[in-house]
């Protein structure tokens with residue numbers, strides 16, 4: 001892609017990238033929307049994380065498209081994770097609480 005081309009379509013490219021990014025993030029929010037923390041019951045979606053694969057799941061979600069194959073990779077990691085809120089996530093990470 002030439003610079004002139006990029007300059008001309010810069011706004012469109014950014015807009016599309018942003019829209020795709022949001023679409024991918026929405027996938028996680030939708031998944032978490034009816035979930036709650038396995039430890040304390042917190043159900044506020046924005047507070048919820050995947051333990052221990054949160055960083056990886058979010059990284060893949062941002063990188064890959066929303067096609068079924070990419071989703072499969074994400075859901076495989078989600079399957080192996082527990083849903084925890086940010087507080088409990090930190091506590092588990094520091095061995096303050098334990099999971100059976």
Ligand SMILES: [Zn+2]
Pocket residue numbers: 037038039040041042084085086087088089
């Ligand atoms: Zn919690």
